Amino acid sequence: MKEVAVIGCGMTKFGELWDKSLRDMFVEAALQAIDDAHVDKIDSMYVGAMTPGLFVGQEHIGALMADYLGAAPIPALRVESACCSGGMSVRMGFFDIASGNSDIVLCGGVEKMTDGADVTYALATAADQEYEVYHGVTFPGLYAMIANAHMYRYGTTREQLAAVSVKNHHNGSLNPKAQFQSEITIEQVIKATLVADPLTVLDSSPVSDGAACVILASMEIAKKLQKPCIKIIGTGAATDSLALDKREDITTLKAVEVSAESSYKMAGVKPTDVSLAEVHDCFSIAEICIIEELGFIEKGKGGPFTEQGHTSLSGKIPVNPSGGLKSKGHPVGATGVAQVVEVVEQLRGNAGKRQVKNAKIGLTQNMGGSGASSVVHIFSI
Amino acid sequence: MVGIVGYGSYLPRYRIKVEEIARQWGRDPETVKRGLLLKEKTVPGMDEDTITISFEAARNALKRAGIDPSEIGALYIGSESHPYAVKPSGTVVAEALGIVPNVHIADYEFACKAGTEAMFVAYGLVKAGLVKYAMGIGSDTSQGAPGDALEFSASAGGSAFILGADGVVAEVLDTFSYTTDTPDFWRREGAFYPLHGGRFTGAPAYFKHILGAGNAILEKSGYKASDFAYAIFHMPNGKFPLTVGKQLGFTKEQLEPGWIVPLMGNTYSGSSPTGFSATLDIAKPTDLILLVSFGSGAGSDAFIFKVTDRINEVRDKAEKVKDMLENNRIYLNYGEYAKFRGKIIMNE
Numbered sequence: 001m002k003e004v005a006v007i008g009c010g011m012t013k014f015g016e017l018w019d020k021s022l023r024d025m026f027v028e029a030a031l032q033a034i035d036d037a038h039v040d041k042i043d044s045m046y047v048g049a050m051t052p053g054l055f056v057g058q059e060h061i062g063a064l065m066a067d068y069l070g071a072a073p074i075p076a077l078r079v080e081s082a083c084c085s086g087g088m089s090v091r092m093g094f095f096d097i098a099s100g101n102s103d104i105v106l107c108g109g110v111e112k113m114t115d116g117a118d119v120t121y122a123l124a125t126a127a128d129q130e131y132e133v134y135h136g137v138t139f140p141g142l143y144a145m146i147a148n149a150h151m152y153r154y155g156t157t158r159e160q161l162a163a164v165s166v167k168n169h170h171n172g173s174l175n176p177k178a179q180f181q182s183e184i185t186i187e188q189v190i191k192a193t194l195v196a197d198p199l200t201v202l203d204s205s206p207v208s209d210g211a212a213c214v215i216l217a218s219m220e221i222a223k224k225l226q227k228p229c230i231k232i233i234g235t236g237a238a239t240d241s242l243a244l245d246k247r248e249d250i251t252t253l254k255a256v257e258v259s260a261e262s263s264y265k266m267a268g269v270k271p272t273d274v275s276l277a278e279v280h281d282c283f284s285i286a287e288i289c290i291i292e293e294l295g296f297i298e299k300g301k302g303g304p305f306t307e308q309g310h311t312s313l314s315g316k317i318p319v320n321p322s323g324g325l326k327s328k329g330h331p332v333g334a335t336g337v338a339q340v341v342e343v344v345e346q347l348r349g350n351a352g353k354r355q356v357k358n359a360k361i362g363l364t365q366n367m368g369g370s371g372a373s374s375v376v377h378i379f380s381i
Numbered sequence: 382m383v384g385i386v387g388y389g390s391y392l393p394r395y396r397i398k399v400e401e402i403a404r405q406w407g408r409d410p411e412t413v414k415r416g417l418l419l420k421e422k423t424v425p426g427m428d429e430d431t432i433t434i435s436f437e438a439a440r441n442a443l444k445r446a447g448i449d450p451s452e453i454g455a456l457y458i459g460s461e462s463h464p465y466a467v468k469p470s471g472t473v474v475a476e477a478l479g480i481v482p483n484v485h486i487a488d489y490e491f492a493c494k495a496g497t498e499a500m501f502v503a504y505g506l507v508k509a510g511l512v513k514y515a516m517g518i519g520s521d522t523s524q525g526a527p528g529d530a531l532e533f534s535a536s537a538g539g540s541a542f543i544l545g546a547d548g549v550v551a552e553v554l555d556t557f558s559y560t561t562d563t564p565d566f567w568r569r570e571g572a573f574y575p576l577h578g579g580r581f582t583g584a585p586a587y588f589k590h591i592l593g594a595g596n597a598i599l600e601k602s603g604y605k606a607s608d609f610a611y612a613i614f615h616m617p618n619g620k621f622p623l624t625v626g627k628q629l630g631f632t633k634e635q636l637e638p639g640w641i642v643p644l645m646g647n648t649y650s651g652s653s654p655t656g657f658s659a660t661l662d663i664a665k666p667t668d669l670i671l672l673v674s675f676g677s678g679a680g681s682d683a684f685i686f687k688v689t690d691r692i693n694e695v696r697d698k699a700e701k702v703k704d705m706l707e708n709n710r711i712y713l714n715y716g717e718y719a720k721f722r723g724k725i726i727m728n729e
Binding site for chain 2: 016018019114116193194
């Protein structure tokens with residue numbers, strides 16, 4: 001396999017972008033990435049998007065985006081794996097280059113969620129329709145069940161869940177592209193409007209518009225550019241049952257654990273080697289489960305670990321320095337690519353006020369549904 | 382000097398509390414109250430509609446103006462709940478007030494800003510010298526679908542303003558209108574309840590247009606927020622007017638007298654006009670008042686008024702808005718409310 005590097009990245013601001021369409025956002029992020037990479041051609045492209053068909057009535061967006069970017073007739077494919085469509089788009093681009101098929105690939109993600117669609121319904125199509133959604137379950141409900149089980153089994157507290165959101169809002173306050181750039185308190189999280197007991201609206205990622213793109217290249221090409229290039233040293237993906245009731249233990253996100261294991265193995269690194277991680281905190285409880293599956297802390301201890309500040313910007317393992325899905329925003333298809341953008345900026349030392357010191361190895365973890373699919377990438381300088 | 386020579390309001394006696402509506406739909410009342418800053422709303426009686434509300438408000442305006450109704454040369458009613466799709470509300474009101482037949486009449490509709498539209502046209506006609514007096518009315522029995530967030534706010538009431546050049550109580554110093562095609566809230570022909578774009582009704586609709594009109598009239602007139610004694614902004618809920626007022630540089634104290642939405646609800650075309658009426662009830666001579674409406678679709682009308690000495694002579698000649706809001710209230714349960722609002726399908 002050829003070695004693969006990230007040579008450019010770009011993203012729109014995340015938020016309620018009322019005056020930008022699906023294609024506007026994608027092209028904006030793609031042009032930023034192309035400009036950043038200083039390349040004048042792309043061999044192929046991948047576009048991660050969860051459900052533009054339900055959100056704005058538009059499918060077939062691989063070709064659409066290639067056309068609007070002015071990149072046609074290159075091959076372009078939409079990649080879908082619910083909320084980890086973006087991460088999977090990067091994985092597809094990695095294999096395209098590693099296999100020797102392409103030299104330079106654009107991997108992007110985009111979602112336009114605020115155009116009037118029933119967002120709760122659209123997102124719920126990533127859960128098991130016959131065994132979950134039919135019975136009235138929504139994603140906040142599924143993650144609330146995971147939270148309740150985690151609290152019951154491991155003694156995780158309401159305050160520890162809130163600490164995830166407080167930390168991520170602090171980081172987001174330092175990120176000019178974040179949807180929310182304001183600090184919040186533990187008390188505000190707990191007293192906010194209840195969504196699904198015990199999760200409140202401040203435990204939950206928002207509805208967002210946005211796009212993010214990265215340019216990948218083979219190492220030979222990357223070296224010729226004489227620009228800082230960030231290597232992709234590990235990629236791993238895994239699946240699990242869509243429905244929570246099919247899992248042995250709903251506090252364990254098996255797909256996250258397996259995707260992390262294969263990514264660590266490929267990269268030849270251990271969890272303790274990781275300088276920072278961008279993870280899929282769609283709800284506060286998700287971040288607690290994920291840092292346990294990634295091996296940053298042993299199972300069941302994610303709550304106290306977060307509460308003690310070990311995942312803060314200056315902690316043992318900074319998690320979600322960008323603000324995460326909670327504060328930066330969660331335009332579902334764009335999220336996985338935006339995580340890569342953040343890790344690249346951190347490893348380049350360009351992250352400004354939220355820069356993690358001595359960042360050498362970064363990890364991204366992006367997942368679909370309630371953890372039925374997960375993709376983990378590891379990057380190094 | 383052209384301005385308001387008489388003003389008056391009317392609010393029905395019936396009320397329903399936020400708790401009662403929340404209970405009906407299994408919502409947490411404290412969350413709704415905190416989110417919308419609302420406590421209760423007015424409900425029209427079974428024999429009340431835009432026409433009767435307009436009449437009552439106009440009668441109060443005539444009491445304060447002290448003029449002969451037959452001298453009114455134009456009467457305009459702005460509403461999004463005119464009882465008839467075809468046949469004006471204005472003719473009924475004018476007939477009942479003794480204004481017909483030598484009068485120009487039209488009904489307006491522009492979501493929640495139809496009332497200030499009526500006021501603007503009435504002002505223009507008087508200023509042009511085409512009529513001696515003209516009446517502009519904003520009045521509604523607002524619609525909100527059962528279970529929708531609008532049901533907590535959509536209420537009933539209205540205010541009437543007689544524009545003229547003699548006996549002015551509040552001179553119009555300046556006006557400005559700001560309008561774009563922004564589909565944030567609509568009701569199609571024949572539809573029973575309006576639809577809306579959720580959060581799209583906020584930043585790109587309400588805030589963009591009120592800030593557009595508000596900033597423009599301040600720049601055009603040369604006044605600063607601190608020059609005004611009071612300001613009134615359209616009140617779709619409790620939060621929006623406080624937020625937009627702050628963005629334009631106004632303090633809570635400047636907004637307080639006109640911020641009547643927690644007890645009144647959103648009387649749509651009658652919302653900001655009734656907030657203005659409540660402000661005139663307590664204003665002093667020489668006070669400057671800014672009024673900015675908002676109507677979905679979307680647009681805002683802004684007015685700057687300067688209160689005259691005559692306010693002290695007229696304000697007690699009709700019932701004040703605060704008294705209507707706080708006295709003689711009759712609370713309904715949700716079943717009675719459903720009956721009053723015609724939400725129960727009956728046999729013919």
